Amino acid sequence: MREMDRALHRRKVFLELGSPADFALDDFVFDSPEEAGERLRARLAISDDYASTDSGKALKQWITLVENLGVLVFQMSRVEPRECQGLSLFYSPVPIVILNGADDANVRSFTLFHELGHILHRSGALCELEGDNEVERECNAFAASFLLPREPFLRKMGQAKDPLTLLGATAQHFGVSWSAVAVRLRTLGLITQQQLDSQLQIAARVAAENLERRREKARASKGGPPHHVLKLRNLGPRYVESVLDAFHENRISATDASYFLESKQGVIAKMERELIKGVTAE
Known part of the structure; x- marks a missing residue:
């Protein structure tokens, strides 16, 4: 509720x-x-052959594309x-x-397009990847179709007897999560719903373990x-660009900019430099 109010x-x-x-949509x-x-x-105008093994870079690009469509x-x-x-x-x-x-x-890349699917449905949602209703499944399938186009995906799968053995390699190739690959396998009829449910449970457990390891590392290094x-x-x-533009055009004061960007002036200056460098998502 806090995040919804802020948004x-x-x-x-x-x-x-x-x-x-x-x-735009x-x-x-x-x-x-x-x-x-x-x-x-x-x-x-995204080529079917586009793939990024750098998931952080891919996320930044996807966010830029979605925001250019008129989404915050x-x-x-x-x-x-x-x-x-996601919400x-x-x-x-x-x-x-x-x-x-x-x-x-x-x-997050998968969640981004899952949520865009909800917007294209003219609806809103608070989502988990494992949400079990028709709209959630359709939004999962939409995100998988967008991020993992049919022909390149099937070529990557090749003639594997068990496509689940290629989950990791395929996810790395396209810069997506194992869950996204599993959902795509299901939408193309290559695995059963039971197999998908099992893979999503495994992915959720692994994600929780990875998150805890990152937190432990951050606590040990006092970094982040x-x-x-x-x-x-x-x-x-x-949003940041919009506020900064208004500030530089003297349409709002420095105090207004601080309030709108929820930051002190020194932090805003650093954010602007970071924005210019294009470091926005990771």
């Missing part, structure tokens, strides 16, 4: 600042998940992934997606991302 306030600020607010029809994923990929993408801290992997709030203009920053980058990098990630580049 709604930021959206209000974004609109009050007169930022461009068109939602207002005319997009979500028919079947498979076709919707393919059509969105074509609309964004935020990330949240201090929320356990088992409680919520979406449908508005036209300026729908909202919130990702859980505690998840691995490849998981610098505060301004984390704040920029959570606020999202589109």
